[in-house]
Amino acid sequence: MTALLEVKNLTKSFQGLVAVNDVSFALAPGRITALIGPNGAGKTTCFNLVAGALSPTRGQVLFEGRSIERTPPETVCRMGIARTFQIVRPMKDMSVLENAMVGAFSWTTSVKEARAKAYESLESVGLAGKANARTDQLTLPDRKMLEMAKALSTRPRLLLLDEVMAGLRPTEAAGVVGVLQKLAESGLTILLVEHVMRIVMEVASTVVVLHHGAKIAEGKPSDVVADPRVLESYLGAGFHA
């Protein structure tokens, strides 16, 4: 199977501080891959490199074989990669529906088409009932879902999710897991940056573990959690399961 997205020897340094160091991985289409690691491991930097928000110091990001590491975010989005932000960013003067419509204007100029697509996106994350609400009336889990709906309206082939589950209660997170699984079943490829291990175990088919900017493990969730280096990075040296 050819990879939808391939990251090759990706390195990013900020004035000498190496945030991401020589990381390589590939995403299989239709699967959920999780990028995990302890705080400061370089997950979000890595994520932003893929999304086009940052340019790498070295290395390549290939989307469907095309190199995108110097491509601005709006173009990356138009190529078929949508992202969410860790801190939710609703457009405050616009309704939930209008927020979800914006992404659709990356492929249409028809307000009618955009509205239909926005309803569809809201439907798939379970927000259709709140389409006419103001964004400041939404609860945090709903806002996270709105971020996803906004991204889905761009009709992505790859969805990048930055800590969608952070700050959610377990029951709320379970709802998100259900949505993600449904999206993956419909053929969408998802790259997840996540902190909450338990959820990752549940949804991801592959896990990439970063520590101090470098990849220390990659594989099935069950294999990765048994890896002594992963345990050490999360729990400190000397701890063995």
Add this chain to the structure above:
Amino acid sequence: MQKKFDQTSDPKRWGAGVLVFAILAMVGSISNAYIISLLTVVLLFTFMGQSWNLMLGIGGQLSIGHALFVGIGAYSVAILNIKYGITPWIGLILGAAIAGLIGAVLAWLSFRFEVRGIYFALLTIAAAEFARIMFGGWDYVGGMQGLFFQAPTGSMDIAMLRGDTRFYYFVALTLAAIGVAGTEMISRSYLGYVWRAMRDDDDAARALGVQTFRHKILVISISAAMAAIGGGVLGLVQGAIFPDSIMGMSISVDVLIGPVVGGLGTAFGPLVGSMAAIPLHHAMGALGDSFGIPGLNSIAYGAVLILVVWFLPDGIWPAVVRLYGAIQLPARVRISKLREVENDRAA
């Protein structure tokens, strides 16, 4: 924050708009010359205010130098008409094109080098002041002595855009109506959605595929062209133009005071704001003259601006809409709304 564009349903809004402009047309047919010439200025600044409103209220780009575009429009009309006898219609089109181009170049240069927000606003002031000083020292356009249109003969001539005060009133009314309707239409089109997204959060909009760089250039260019058309007619109405009067800082302020007082980002805001602010400016000017206190009008202007920003930060029009909404709601709904507010407070 209340939602600005979706307060009332479409047919109601258009109906209200038609009604307002029908009343204004009637007022123009029966009022005396003083009121008509005052309202002409109000309506022209409604149109120019609407151009500024489009740029900041919807596009999120601040300009404090709209006098640049107003002046370009006025000089295009005046130079062609006075020196070559060419109809102002051509001058208006040419002025709009030149202003649109200059706006686009200014925006391109600025955003290309990451000069954004308030720094871009400073750049617009600098550009306007530069143009004012340049025109003041340029003999071909009359320098500081300005340019004078031929005194109107009183007979109406649409081809040459000449006529009496009432004629110009209806020209200004038409422009204002186009400005209000046009803003409403743009804000309902896909441009309105992507511009408001870009206004609220540039990075988030880009992540959703909005090409913000080119959309900023587009909104500034359209705004500049509109301001130039307003400026061209303003020059004709005034009968003479001077760099200080048509390109001065005060024009930039007059343009933005309508939308700021009336309601930023709303279709009716600039009309309401200009209606409130400009007559007050004139009345205070007259009052100041009679008491021998020059500058009273500027003090009044400043006071109104402060009061509005203090008590009605969204502007007059959104406050009116809220009041109307509150009256319309049945009591039951109103009570549940109050509960909501209380719950929000408790939470």
